[in-house]
Amino acid sequence: MLGEYPVKGRGAAEIAASVERAVGAGALEPGQLLPPMRELATRLGVNPNTVAAAYRTLRERGVIETAGRRGSRIRPKPATTGREKIRVDVPAGVRDLSGGNPDPALLPSLAPALAAVATEADRKPVLYGDDPVEPELARITRAELDAAGVPEGPLAVLSGALDAVERVLAAHLKPGDAVAVEDPGWGRTLDLVSALGLRTAAVGVDDEGPRPEDLRAALGSGARALIVTDRAQNPTGASVSAARAHALRAVLREHPQTLLIEDDHGHGIVDLPLHPLAGVTHHWAFVRSAAKAYGPDLRLAVLTGDTVTVDRVRGRQRLGPGWVSLLLQRAVVRLRADGAVDGPAVAAAYRARRELLIDALAERGVRAHGRSGMNVWVPVPDETGAVARLLHAGWAVSPGARFRLGSPPGIRITVSTLEATEAGPLADAIAAAVGPAPMRSYV
Numbered sequence: 001m002l003g004e005y006p007v008k009g010r011g012a013a014e015i016a017a018s019v020e021r022a023v024g025a026g027a028l029e030p031g032q033l034l035p036p037m038r039e040l041a042t043r044l045g046v047n048p049n050t051v052a053a054a055y056r057t058l059r060e061r062g063v064i065e066t067a068g069r070r071g072s073r074i075r076p077k078p079a080t081t082g083r084e085k086i087r088v089d090v091p092a093g094v095r096d097l098s099g100g101n102p103d104p105a106l107l108p109s110l111a112p113a114l115a116a117v118a119t120e121a122d123r124k125p126v127l128y129g130d131d132p133v134e135p136e137l138a139r140i141t142r143a144e145l146d147a148a149g150v151p152e153g154p155l156a157v158l159s160g161a162l163d164a165v166e167r168v169l170a171a172h173l174k175p176g177d178a179v180a181v182e183d184p185g186w187g188r189t190l191d192l193v194s195a196l197g198l199r200t201a202a203v204g205v206d207d208e209g210p211r212p213e214d215l216r217a218a219l220g221s222g223a224r225a226l227i228v229t230d231r232a233q234n235p236t237g238a239s240v241s242a243a244r245a246h247a248l249r250a251v252l253r254e255h256p257q258t259l260l261i262e263d264d265h266g267h268g269i270v271d272l273p274l275h276p277l278a279g280v281t282h283h284w285a286f287v288r289s290a291a292k293a294y295g296p297d298l299r300l301a302v303l304t305g306d307t308v309t310v311d312r313v314r315g316r317q318r319l320g321p322g323w324v325s326l327l328l329q330r331a332v333v334r335l336r337a338d339g340a341v342d343g344p345a346v347a348a349a350y351r352a353r354r355e356l357l358i359d360a361l362a363e364r365g366v367r368a369h370g371r372s373g374m375n376v377w378v379p380v381p382d383e384t385g386a387v388a389r390l391l392h393a394g395w396a397v398s399p400g401a402r403f404r405l406g407s408p409p410g411i412r413i414t415v416s417t418l419e420a421t422e423a424g425p426l427a428d429a430i431a432a433a434v435g436p437a438p439m440r441s442y443v
Contacts, residue, residue, distance in 0.1 A: 232373025
C-alpha cells in the first residue's frame with residue numbers, strides 16, 4: 001500500500017514526521033491511501049494508540065484526511081505541496097505577465113516616510129507595553145470603515161492579509177472543519193486552509209463575486225466559515241456588487257454561526273465601491289492590507305471584527321510577535337497624510353490596462369474577465385497547452401491550476417505593467433493559443 005517507502009518510527013511524532021517527509025519527497029502522492037491504524041501499528045510493533053496520535057497530528061497539519069471507514073489518505077493538496085510550485089519558469093526574453101505584482105512605477109517612495117518616522121523613534125523609542133496600534137492609524141482606518149459601512153469593532157494590526165486570515169481561522173476553527181472559499185480563488189488562501197488542517201468547500205465566482213446558490217450549498221453541507229474577497233479578486237478580478245452583497249447577506253442570515261472573513265486588499269487600487277457583508281453573523285473579521293497600494297514589502301494589514309474575534313487574535317499575537325512594528329504603522333500614516341498614493345489615478349491606470357486587453361480579446365472572439373484590480377482571467381479549454389503555446393510565443397502567464405479547486409481551466413494574466421502597444425500582440429497570441437472561448441461561465 002505504501003510501495004517501497006517504509007513508514008518508520010516508534011513514537012507518534014517520529015511516525016508523523018516519517019509520513020510528512022515522504023509527502024515532501026514525492027514518495028507518498030496526493031490521494032494515496034495509508035494503512036489502517038492497527039495494520040501499521042502491527043508492522044511497526046507499536047500500540048495502535050501511537051499510530052492514532054500520529055494520524056491525528058498529520059490531520060491537524062493538513063497532510064492527510066480521514067473519511068471514516070474509507071480510511072486515511074494523503075490530502076489532494078497537502079500543505080507540503082503548495083500551489084506556489086505550480087508556476088512558469090520564465091526564460092530570458094519572454095515577457096512576464098504571471099507574477100501578480102503591482103506596477104513599481106505606481107508605488108510610492110518609502111524613503112521619506114521611513115526616514116521621518118525613524119527620526120521620531122530615535123527621540124522616543126517604542127518600548128514593551130506600548131499600545132500595539134498607532135492611534136492615528138486607528139483613527140484614519142475607523143473613519144474609512146465607517147464611511148464604507150463596515151460595522152463598528154475593535155482594531156488590530158497584523159503582518160499582511162494572510163497573517164490576519166490565518167489568525168482569525170485559528171481563533172475559531174479546529175482541524176477538520178470546512179471553510180467556504182472562492183473557486184477560482186487566491187492560491188495561498190487555499191494552501192493556508194489545508195495547512196491548518198481545515199477542509200475547503202468550493203464556492204463559484206462570477207464577475208459580481210461569490211455565487212449565492214453555491215454559498216448556500218456550502219454552508220448547508222456544514223462549512224463553518226466563509227472567506228470572501230470584496231474587490232480585485234485574485235485571479236478573476238471580481239468585485240462584490242450591491243445586489244450580490246444583498247443576496248450573500250441573505251444567505252448568511254440563514255447561518256448566523258458562520259465565521260465571515262472579508263479581504264479588501266484592493267483598497268486604494270480600485271475605483272469600485274465597497275459593499276461589505278459584515279453585520280449578519282455573530283463572528284466576523286474585515287481585513288484591509290497596504291500591500292497593493294504601498295508595496296508588497298510593507299507587511300501591514302488592519303483588522304476589525306466582533307469583539308470576541310479581535311480579542312482572541314490580539315491575545316494570540318501578544319504571545320508571539322507581540323505587535324507589528326509601530327515604525328511601519330507610522331510610515332503608513334505619513335504616506336497617507338502626504339498623499340503619496342493617488343488612489344483614483346492608480347485605479348484608473350489598472351482599469352485602462354485591463355479594459356485594453358479585454359476589448360482586444362473580445363475583438364478576436366475570446367472572452368475574458370477582469371472587473372477590478374490588476375489581473376485578467378481567460379477561460380481556456382486546455383490550460384497546460386495554452387500556457388505552453390503562449391510561452392513559446394514570448395508571453396508568460398500564470399496557469400489557472402494555482403487558483404482552482406473544481407472550476408474549469410483558465411489562465412491569469414497580470415496586466416499591471418502592460419503597455420498599450422502590447423495589448424494587440426498579446427491578444428493575438430492568446431487567441432492563437434486558446435481559440436474562441438466556449439460560451440460558458442468560468443465557474
